[in-house]
Amino acid sequence: MVWDYYNGKILFITGGTGVIGTALLYRLLTQSAPKRVYVLSRGGYSNAKAKWSSLMPAHFAKVLYDSKCIKVMDGELGDTATMNLSDVDLQMLKRTVHIIIHAGATMEVTNSLRELSYKIIAPTLCLTQYALKFANLERFVFLSTAYANAHLWKTSKSTDVPVKERVYPLGDESEDRPYRTAPEIWKNVQKTGSSDEYDTHDFPWPYAYALHLSERLVLEKAAQKNLLNKILIIRPSVIGPADHSPYPGFTTSHPTPSTACAAAYALHPGRKIMLSSRCPNPDQEVTIDEVPVDVVADRLLVHVALGSSGCVHAVSGEKGRLRIEDWWHAFKSERRLPWSVKPVWTSEDWHSANLHHMARDFKIIGTSFAFSDEKTDALVKKISAEDCEKLILYADRSKPYHHSMVHQRHHIHNAARSLAKKTRWPVCSVRFLCRKGPSPLQMNHVNEKAVK
Numbered sequence: 001m002v003w004d005y006y007n008g009k010i011l012f013i014t015g016g017t018g019v020i021g022t023a024l025l026y027r028l029l030t031q032s033a034p035k036r037v038y039v040l041s042r043g044g045y046s047n048a049k050a051k052w053s054s055l056m057p058a059h060f061a062k063v064l065y066d067s068k069c070i071k072v073m074d075g076e077l078g079d080t081a082t083m084n085l086s087d088v089d090l091q092m093l094k095r096t097v098h099i100i101i102h103a104g105a106t107m108e109v110t111n112s113l114r115e116l117s118y119k120i121i122a123p124t125l126c127l128t129q130y131a132l133k134f135a136n137l138e139r140f141v142f143l144s145t146a147y148a149n150a151h152l153w154k155t156s157k158s159t160d161v162p163v164k165e166r167v168y169p170l171g172d173e174s175e176d177r178p179y180r181t182a183p184e185i186w187k188n189v190q191k192t193g194s195s196d197e198y199d200t201h202d203f204p205w206p207y208a209y210a211l212h213l214s215e216r217l218v219l220e221k222a223a224q225k226n227l228l229n230k231i232l233i234i235r236p237s238v239i240g241p242a243d244h245s246p247y248p249g250f251t252t253s254h255p256t257p258s259t260a261c262a263a264a265y266a267l268h269p270g271r272k273i274m275l276s277s278r279c280p281n282p283d284q285e286v287t288i289d290e291v292p293v294d295v296v297a298d299r300l301l302v303h304v305a306l307g308s309s310g311c312v313h314a315v316s317g318e319k320g321r322l323r324i325e326d327w328w329h330a331f332k333s334e335r336r337l338p339w340s341v342k343p344v345w346t347s348e349d350w351h352s353a354n355l356h357h358m359a360r361d362f363k364i365i366g367t368s369f370a371f372s373d374e375k376t377d378a379l380v381k382k383i384s385a386e387d388c389e390k391l392i393l394y395a396d397r398s399k400p401y402h403h404s405m406v407h408q409r410h411h412i413h414n415a416a417r418s419l420a421k422k423t424r425w426p427v428c429s430v431r432f433l434c435r436k437g438p439s440p441l442q443m444n445h446v447n448e449k450a451v452k
């Protein structure tokens, strides 16, 4: 059994109170018997309990906050490896931990590169350096993003850009060690807040480049110590509601491209929304890769258990991604204004001021990436059919996308309220313009049995 790998293991997790961290902790604790899971959280146990309780109904959250196996450590990632933990705790982690999962980071995609240097790059590098000293380390997992390579949209002419599970060098580094120059580039980013490679490549947001550089720094540190085989980089695409675990519809409370766009388009008073794409038939060719959060959790946990290393996509991929046409179709029933709205496509650049503000913010709307799943396809061949049946390694697209959007209704409504406040619309009008769904805490009726 794949899950047996975790029995008796000691794990250290950052970001264990975020949506991905919560999904994977839940899966880990309900499927296997680790000896101990240390969860780093700013504000310690009370913050972690409050966050789990805000994400899930109590009978699911309890699995985590009542667990004897989880120990929440009050600490914070920063530009030193100490994480505000005591020396005794740091030494204990170093001696005992087998698996580190680093999922703690800001999701502010439009923060400047300088801000992200403090919030993402430096903490990741410090944690990597520290982790590589752990006596019993079996795997260090870093959560990056599939969009760390979104600059490829601009360097390729294809209307469906293939992205492999590897590092794409930004300079003239050799293909076999494309991360070699990362430490030098990092010094420059620290000094100037930018780098030549960042200035010459058109990343959709500083966040995408920050993760591209972080990936290379992690790999270069490991290569210097000859420990590349211990590094696993998981690259999720856009997080969507869970298909199965902890329960169907479990999702993030942060706005995602899908919820933020649905909210903005629901409030849009006009009939047309200006979007940009170079695809000749955007409605059919533009795609969105939204991955159920439980697919991310299972891919991560199974790849660790089976000893994978390097970069692995946690995506819906070519088999499960959505055409924008299907997204619009699902969105139609969320908007309450009596006239419909539809996209009007232009070939202007993704930065163009003429585009709808959502298209300018998210940029990837209007693109299509074919993220490879090859490593997961290969992994599945190593697992027994019986095990495979119980794993959630691929998005379930047997139901129309409308089901997924219904699960996001509460968050779409909240995003619409925030947008109304920002744009000085009367907030009370939102309930007439956009449907309201049950909050995560009202989902008590949903699959209570799934806890068992």
Ligand SMILES: NC(=O)c1ccc[n+]([C@@H]2O[C@H](COP(=O)([O-])OP(=O)(O)OC[C@H]3O[C@@H](n4cnc5c(N)ncnc54)[C@H](OP(=O)(O)O)[C@@H]3O)[C@@H](O)[C@H]2O)c1
Binding pocket: 014, 015, 016, 017, 018, 019, 020, 021, 040, 041, 042, 043, 047, 048, 051, 075, 076, 077, 078, 102, 103, 104, 105, 106, 107, 143, 144, 145, 146, 235, 236, 237, 238, 239, 252, 254, 256
């Ligand atoms: N959500 C997505 O669509 C998506 C897509 C691709 C990749 N990812 C990547 O996956 C990872 C996890 O994403 P997520 O969606 O689960 O994020 P999330 O829901 O925003 O949670 C992130 C968690 O990180 C922790 N954190 C943030 N800054 C911290 C700091 N300075 N020190 C310690 N902990 C800190 C927070 O925990 P506390 O408040 O408890 O400290 C928070 O619960 C991130 O690295 C993200 O870049 C996410």
